[in-house]
Amino acid sequence: MSLGVSLLSVEGLSKSYGGIHAVRSVSFMLQAGEILALIGPNGAGKSTCFDMLNGQNVPDSGRITVMGQETTGRKPREVWRLGVGRTFQITATYPTMTVRENIQVALVSYHRRLFDFWTPMMSIERSEADRLLDLVGMAGYAERPCGELAYGDLKRLELAIAFANQPKLLLMDEPTAGMAPRERVELMRLTARIAREQSIGVLFTEHDMDVVFEHADRILVLNRGSLIAEGSPGEVRANREVQAIYLGEGLLYDADHREGAPA
Numbered sequence: 008m009s010l011g012v013s014l015l016s017v018e019g020l021s022k023s024y025g026g027i028h029a030v031r032s033v034s035f036m037l038q039a040g041e042i043l044a045l046i047g048p049n050g051a052g053k054s055t056c057f058d059m060l061n062g063q064n065v066p067d068s069g070r071i072t073v074m075g076q077e078t079t080g081r082k083p084r085e086v087w088r089l090g091v092g093r094t095f096q097i098t099a100t101y102p103t104m105t106v107r108e109n110i111q112v113a114l115v116s117y118h119r120r121l122f123d124f125w126t127p128m129m130s131i132e133r134s135e136a137d138r139l140l141d142l143v144g145m146a147g148y149a150e151r152p153c154g155e156l157a158y159g160d161l162k163r164l165e166l167a168i169a170f171a172n173q174p175k176l177l178l179m180d181e182p183t184a185g186m187a188p189r190e191r192v193e194l195m196r197l198t199a200r201i202a203r204e205q206s207i208g209v210l211f212t213e214h215d216m217d218v219v220f221e222h223a224d225r226i227l228v229l230n231r232g233s234l235i236a237e238g239s240p241g242e243v244r245a246n247r248e249v250q251a252i253y254l255g256e257g258l259l260y261d262a263d264h265r266e267g268a269p270a
């Protein structure tokens with residue numbers, strides 16, 4: 008992991024809806040190759056934060072900087088063009104097209120190539136599409152229609168599509184939603200491996216604490232719009248305020264009951 012380069016810098020980000028302070032003066036940094044989790048109970052402000060980072064929502068105040076360029080309030084496509092990729096909670100692929108064609112469409116879009124009527128779609132960016140399929144362990148799926156894929160494979164395809172845009176920063180809003188527990192861990196393991204190999208920074212939200220604590224280098228905890236904790240998985244687990252928040256949801260990691268802890 009190449010720490011030192013600040014890929015993303017967020018300073019004093021705030022957003023209110025009427026009287027609801029969805030996000031209150033949130034600040035944090037993300038380095039290249041770092042896997043950062045944003046967690047918090049329902050309504051904590053995670054999605055609002057994400058949407059401001061990817062341009063879908065305009066902050067009331069604060070500043071977002073990606074690789075030295077301010078992106079605050081920029082449109083999603085502009086943010087994407089600066090190297091900020093994203094994956095969606097709901098899969099967004101073309102079911103009647105093959106797996107390879109879905110990646111080819113993303114590559115054509117990324118390179119802004121117009122369809123020319125004399126070049127069949129099948130031949131454009133084919134080798135790059137196959138390289139990306141190989142990257143996510145789906146080389147054998149290239150000719151299969153997307154609509155036939157199991158949900159876990161669709162998620163891996165989406166990851167390949169996200170990497171087709173050569174992101175420097177990848178935003179993943181609940182990437183493992185709807186997946187079986189074993190598949191969740193595998194998807195995040197795959198994401199983390201590729202991100203570290205290619206020095207891509209990843210910011211993800213996630214409700215599954217096993218996924219968070221196993222894969223995040225660092226964790227940010229939001230509660231009622233405010234950042235209440237930030238640190239390594241060990242530090243966040245041991246944080247009293249974080250434990251108290253998750254107590255009601257049965258996710259408490261009670262340091263007092265760990266082996267060796269004082270009674």
Ligand SMILES: Nc1ncnc2c1ncn2[C@@H]1O[C@H](COP(=O)(O)OP(=O)(O)OP(=O)(O)O)[C@@H](O)[C@H]1O
Pocket residue numbers: 024027028029047048049050051052053054055056
């Ligand atoms: N468009 C909106 N209009 C009004 N209130 C909103 C809007 N979007 C979010 N909120 C409110 O802002 C707060 C933060 O919501 P947000 O969806 O960002 O939380 P979250 O942490 O992503 O929650 P979840 O884990 O349930 O997805 C909540 O109180 C929510 O009701």
